[in-house]
Amino acid sequence: MRYGHNPTIVGWQIDNELAEPSFDPEAHKAFHAWLQHKYGTIQNLNQKWWTSYWSQTYSDFGQIPVHDAEENPALLLNWKQFVTDTWVSYVRNQTTPIRQHALPSQFITTNTMGWFDGFDGYTLHQSLDLVGWDDYETDWTDNAARHDLARGYKNKNFWVTETDPGFVNWRPNNLAHDKGEVRALAWQAVGHGADAVEYWQWRAALNGQEQYHGVIAGADGNPAPIYAEIQTLGAEFEKAAPALQGTSPHAQVALLHDMPSRWAISFQKQVEDFNPVKALTAFYGPLRHQAGTVDVISPQQNLASYKLIVAPGLNVLPQDTAEHLLEWVRQGGHLLLGPRSGMKDAENALDPHLQPGPLAPFLGAHVSQFYGLVQPVPLSLAQTQGKGTLWAETLVPTDPTTQTEGFYGPSNGWLDGQPVAVSHQVGKGKITYLSTIPDAATLDAYIKKQVQDASTLSPLADLPADIEACLRTGTDHTVLVLINHARTPVTFTLPQAMAGTDLFDPRQAASGQITLPGYGVRVFTLPNPA
């Protein structure tokens, strides 16, 4: 009521880093009510959860325990969905009164936390206007994926609501960013669609838990060494703002990030190093390297703009999601499924079609058996002799037109000589199933082939490993941000097709051979690609 009509207030951030759920008696009661609403009768729940196995049959919703690990997989998945719905209700308790008093121009956001898996961010962000996230990541490729994750929640630009001016204090080891790296990472955020980068914290509080957290102004109130770097950045942002206005990244390829699938795998990893986020980022890296901009989205989103979709671990694949994907494939889409895909239905129950569940008839093949791996197994794929890591599956073609790709070398006997991947035409598109996570070099080669097949190779493909190119496109021009994420200078060739004008120094060459110093950044404007 006090600030709602104040035009200098651009928006509202509610709460701080929604995180852990409660396990108290009230939460138990709410869970039971939520289950009763969902299943109607306890008999229905018993049937869906297969509680007759291990004598788990309930006669009353009130008997159902609350656990977040080592329980019936159906219970565990429902618990996560209940927690998500509870957070949504919590958010709406705050957004509803704000909207009654706020200007239509004022947005409502909160600050979420990257890959945090405590709730389904796709559901939660339906109740918010703007995605904000707290970026304390240290690896630049993973950071790229997290920015794309943030952008993907609502398929629009986002804010970095917090990031550190140098280092944090809450890790076991709190190492500083190199000189220049903070600026480079801020430009990376912008390149991926951030429209604001906010630093935590401005000046040290003299006491309290964050005395060792990075600051822009020291305990004496004077500029800390990083001040100058952030000052430069501010001036650059001011200069670049008109060019960035109205632009955002646009992708032809998408990576599917499905919370029920992540949860389901995390509940039952089978091999302890199988991390569903690492499985996603293993595919993200080569995909971005070859295809340029990548959207990280949920499988329920609109897929019309994509030519290639990669789903590294789509473990939970209900019928309706499968149909949504199939509709897109039939129109010409290329769908690449990774290992563990299509194993479970919406209740986290095994799909009797065998993997990839409802897509098995369309793939013309199914998985006959999975094998968790600690030692990698030899394989040959995409003209590369490599290794399959963490997981491997035997694929059984069920249609004469199913194509096989690559084969496993000798290991446990079961995999020896079996195909590594199979693919099958569906309408104008195709579905491919890859039964392992290949080592990095083999996966690079394989993803390059997929990207080429789907005609989504970027003109900026195959830049040196430490160079990142980000494109933001508007109605009449494109902004290209080039970043050297290494400590040392890197030289590379920018193709003529991407020739533009340097936004900060128009006299500098903006195509041909370019040298970026360590943590160097250049920003170009160029005509929109044809």
Added chain:
Amino acid sequence: MRYGHNPTIVGWQIDNELAEPSFDPEAHKAFHAWLQHKYGTIQNLNQKWWTSYWSQTYSDFGQIPVHDAEENPALLLNWKQFVTDTWVSYVRNQTTPIRQHALPSQFITTNTMGWFDGFDGYTLHQSLDLVGWDDYETDWTDNAARHDLARGYKNKNFWVTETDPGFVNWRPNNLAHDKGEVRALAWQAVGHGADAVEYWQWRAALNGQEQYHGVIAGADGNPAPIYAEIQTLGAEFEKAAPALQGTSPHAQVALLHDMPSRWAISFQKQVEDFNPVKALTAFYGPLRHQAGTVDVISPQQNLASYKLIVAPGLNVLPQDTAEHLLEWVRQGGHLLLGPRSGMKDAENALDPHLQPGPLAPFLGAHVSQFYGLVQPVPLSLAQTQGKGTLWAETLVPTDPTTQTEGFYGPSNGWLDGQPVAVSHQVGKGKITYLSTIPDAATLDAYIKKQVQDASTLSPLADLPADIEACLRTGTDHTVLVLINHARTPVTFTLPQAMAGTDLFDPRQAASGQITLPGYGVRVFTLPNPA
């Protein structure tokens, strides 16, 4: 009452994997009553437990706490014995009503868990007819020892009540058995005396905690890849059944497995890598390799049929057990004691005779000091320059006829030049005390010497490391099971003395040079050895 007189019911399995005890107030009360029954007065308990040390004196049984670690060693050992008695009472609560209604031909069993140390299996199995155990072991030598452990509880054939068709889901890393390995392990079970091998689980339940556990039939109800292997096995078992009927393994050597000793060492390990089961299996391997069939038994069992008994860590050695062993030694038995033997009495108190306690006067030597080791120490034993690992003791001969064997090289000064083992004639037999766990090569050489001295060398000694030979003997013939536990083929010579007939293909050679493919199994019948 419903199935008790049904002749198609062969027996009864009660409960599932008896495991952890309760620590609730009722358990406390029961423990106090059990102690009162055992000790009569609190003064008696105080004296036996030496509670005056550390001001632990109790004035009432109700004051005694319940802990399973870091407490008075007497309390800890009594707690384990109380838990055992409580499980016995629990089992009898089930067997008593079953026996009132069951046919005399119906056995009662339960499924125990290998080396699990929560109760004393020798005591528990007195209340059951048949030993059943759940075999989820992955190392074949340890698996061999566990089969012999199961057989030893009642000195008769047993059942494998559960084993996995490929892999399990409850380990941090759940790796699959190689193709052929499941069949090889089933034959190993039979070779060690199993009369049945049952698989968990037959077909995947679509939901519930074991979705990732190995199955014979998949979620679609059709055969999983392992089905064919188990089908072959079933056909082989059917064919072999008449030959196996009435046969079982018979041993001339025994390994003593004493639960009070295991518990006592586990309570007070002194060096963290000292694992009493690993100490047992360190001796089991070479013993089986040289002597063939090994019985794993408790020191209270009938010893008459053995020529050599090895007790690697007989830490708790009460007077009556010592006398039982001495009686057997005097008749010609060779007893080899390992380090930490004979340190404690039945109350887990130090024996003032010093190690090996009541046997010290008969050994003609005692241990003057023990040394826990992290770094192995050099030694010379059985013509081998090797190392002593984990534990070493200085032995002081007290009789001129005591023989010393080997000596320690230079290390901590205390051990330098001291004897590694001593032995002494007792009646027609002898007692030997070995004061360390030698490295594998030295232990092999030393055990071979012991086996030869006791005239128990097997005609199948010294087969290649991956080849296992199991003998089951009946009244009129012997069955020999030969197994290659390696992935790759192994060739070896089967001595003429073991020549027989191949049970599945009588045209194949059953002596002389034999090549077994990876995980290959051959089963022969032969005349009983003379």
Added chain:
Amino acid sequence: MRYGHNPTIVGWQIDNELAEPSFDPEAHKAFHAWLQHKYGTIQNLNQKWWTSYWSQTYSDFGQIPVHDAEENPALLLNWKQFVTDTWVSYVRNQTTPIRQHALPSQFITTNTMGWFDGFDGYTLHQSLDLVGWDDYETDWTDNAARHDLARGYKNKNFWVTETDPGFVNWRPNNLAHDKGEVRALAWQAVGHGADAVEYWQWRAALNGQEQYHGVIAGADGNPAPIYAEIQTLGAEFEKAAPALQGTSPHAQVALLHDMPSRWAISFQKQVEDFNPVKALTAFYGPLRHQAGTVDVISPQQNLASYKLIVAPGLNVLPQDTAEHLLEWVRQGGHLLLGPRSGMKDAENALDPHLQPGPLAPFLGAHVSQFYGLVQPVPLSLAQTQGKGTLWAETLVPTDPTTQTEGFYGPSNGWLDGQPVAVSHQVGKGKITYLSTIPDAATLDAYIKKQVQDASTLSPLADLPADIEACLRTGTDHTVLVLINHARTPVTFTLPQAMAGTDLFDPRQAASGQITLPGYGVRVFTLPNPA
């Protein structure tokens, strides 16, 4: 009352190893009362603790929680000080009645535990007459520092109230001392100022938790192997007693050990391997190697006798402590501050002077930013090319007469080319600030330079690494204890200036080339140095 006037009682040891505090409701109440007494009003506490940050403001002392980690740094430091005061009160509850009945000649002591940080030992020992400590340390250099710590509490000789005759039983791995090492360590204790060495335990109790602890007499009541070594030691002590009488170590250099600083760093380590005790001992080793006797004292103690004081991590540096140090510096003292010094005030709040806080104006420099390190960074210091480990800071000189020493090589950009240390004249003395913990070789070189600059180089500097020389000085003579802490013999030259007479065998050479056998000890008497 029974023993108070018994002249054969030399003193009283109260309690055993004061250790962990209570967190029960009574402790909460006592903490609240203690805070109220200290701060007067809750507003005052809120202001000092900066509770407005993170919405921690309290309206009542009763709301303040009790934690010993991950809380407001002011709360954490106050908790430790409250616990110290509570232990002091506990000790006085025992000393007051004893003193009412004891002879004036009877001392009161307790047995403390080396670096244990549960309370402030400098405060506690004000209520006791004699320092006693339980020495179960295994590294001889760390043991040396702990003896000096014990001596420093009251700046006088102390007792080793417990040490093991060979080994203990409460570590994960309980390894034995080598033959001869127990004697060598007892002489080390004496060399550092111990006037008694007491062994735990004499004879094994037959039951109870310490069955595996080292003993002098075994379970049979007869001498254990170590008995003879301790018997020899006893005879030596008897012979040496007259010479040792009235002597004690005297130091020209001191190492500051400040409990508030240790606590403050431990609460907020920033890099997990930063251990404030290891930071102290990193400096202790080269300091003792070059300067001989080192006092380990609190910064509040009398400093008049020192020429050089090293404060490796004086993190909490209130104004009054700074003035105490400055007064000594002005008289000619050399003060060497290590990294993390002078960051906090008495409330554990950041000092707005920036590091080293109240000393910054006198140093003519301050720290502009700290960097926690996992990877060491290159540096050049004291003519040595080395590495900075764990921590590095950028130093900004603020006075033209400030001298810089050494510089960092290229690493994170921020440190590149910055000075490693700065120093500044203050009155007749100087303050030096070293901004990292150099690797061992560089720190050796740097400390040697400091020791030389302060004219405190020992005539026994630079002895071989395993040889320790301890000096105890009395009014008319000095006792020199030479110890070889290695297993093997070491030969070295004892300078003529230290020539004396061998206390046990006066015919042996006591200067020039000396060979000590493994764990060898020699004790000389010599005239007091000029």
